[in-house]
Amino acid sequence: MSDEANAPTGARSLGVIRNPQDFYGGLALCALSLFAFWASDDLPGMRGFSFGPGTAPRIFAGVLLAFGVVITAMGFLTQGKPLERYAIRGPFWITVSIIVFANTVRPLGLVFATFVSFMISGLASPETRWVETTIAGVLMTALCVLLFVQLLALPFQLWPRF
């Protein structure tokens, strides 16, 4: 919300923002707090002196907003490190791997989900060697089946359901 609205101006006046880590971090906190205010908008608040469901979330969100504003302000007042570059490859492939696991573990079973998400997560690192990773994936899948299904007797579907 406010993050997006303020980001372009922030980028243009980079000379003013002396501590970008704090500046953008603070903005994100403000955004989170405003989002919480909006999300808890429908909850009833105080009735007399007893708390309603919405009271505590709004108290916490309010204090968080105050901190967010201060931290954003610190972005102007203090000298800090420049923003670090975000890695894209790692987070991206790990997220893909997670989503694939979440969507395959029910319909296709644990064996398939484990092996495939193992291989996909291998894409996250440039150092991966595929033959080695494939062998490790097979071993890991076997280990997981042994540990979770055989030893711990968790009720998992192993193979695809037809």
Next chain:
Amino acid sequence: MHDLLGNLALGFHVAATPYNLLFCLIGALVGTLIGVLPGIGSVATIAMLLPITFGLPPVGALIMLAGIYYGAQYGGSTTSILVNIPGEATSVVTTLDGFQMAKQGRAGPALAIAAIGSFFAGCVATVLVAALGAPLTSAALLFGPAEYFSLMVLGLIFAVVLAKGSLIKALAMILAGLLMSMVGSDLETGVGRMTFDVPELSDGIGFVTVAMGVFGFAEIIRNLEGSAEDRSIVQAKVTGLMPTRKDLIDSAGAIGRGTIIGSILGILPGGGAVIASFAAYTFEKRFAKRPERFGNGAIEGVAAPESANNAAAQTAFIPLLTLGIPPNAVMALMVGAMTIHGIVPGPQVMTKQPELFWGMITSMWLGNLMLVVINLPLVGVWVSLLRVPYRLLYPAILVFCYIGIYSINNAPADVVIAAVFGVLGYLLVKHEFEPAPLILGFVLGPLMEENLRRAMLIARGDVTVFITRPISGTLIGIAVLLLVLAGLPMLRKRREEVFVE
């Protein structure tokens, strides 16, 4: 005193059953393993293993998790000494003198002293936990909702003051954690809060899900950014394990002082093992007759921090078991573990489940003994394990996490939520926000809200109750004082000094 012995006897009775001994051994071994491996912390591991403990009996599960925690303090020293990479944050200072000793061919004595120091500290801390448990528990009975709320505020402030980096950012992280813990059904009215009618959110965001995302996934993403070079191993020759008489005499005092410092800092909320090891090292260096020896292989520089971190790891259980308040992130996970088994941490644990309480305490002593016995011969194994390349290790950890999260509720959505928190955790680290206060806030959130609500109801809406009631007022006073002190520039400089790695 008689009670104490009787209780310890009960504890041994519980802890020494073959099953519980086995759990203790597994915990200590796993703990050592993750302590040895850099990049996998005890927080992440305990988070990963929480779901597995679901099928175990509660006593066994907690004994195992506790074993992982103190085992990790212990294993961290092995990597620090042999490879100059701290396996755990608590072993950072051990690298300074430990690795120097290893370079001089004295890796054996360094490892042995770390083991002996840890064992001694573990023994003392076990007795301390047992001795302080009962009086603190009776003190807890004087606590009403207002006092509990104030105590939690104090605990959170402690965590903030002693945490690394910016005060205000740590405070903001706590608030963010508190806010996130509000998602889910309201305790009193059952209204869904901030759930957006998503059924998976109506039970709230699972603690394990958050912890695994913020610590586990984020840590892996972060590690993948780094290059592989920092995992190269200096092949230190481990010859002659036994320390000389002179080594023992030199380190005896350091072990004692480290144990005392560690025990005290462990009890304080927010203190914990990391601070303890730093403090013990600084203390030794400052009061040594020849401080220039430190950094060049002084055995006291290994003995003091290693004793301190082990002592702190154990005394950290005191506030958890007596007051039900987790003093650090690992203890917060222990709350999660207890809740999974339907145990409410707090003073009632000791009276209602004495076998759990005392069994766990005595298992710590047994666990420490096991650590000494298993670790010295296993040093070679740990060294060879360090050669497993990270490119194979991280997918395995990831997959293990996926299955772990999924197994809690058999809910694929939980795994996706953890992914969101993983990316969040990565962004936090990138912006130099500490994730640990967030987790602490997340765990304490529901407790704080409940006590705040009750206190306000009892006081008929009078906010001053937190200051006018004597115990509560004192706690709040200490919290404010701490914040002011930490805000003062002089002390802030000190803090930075302590954390320069």
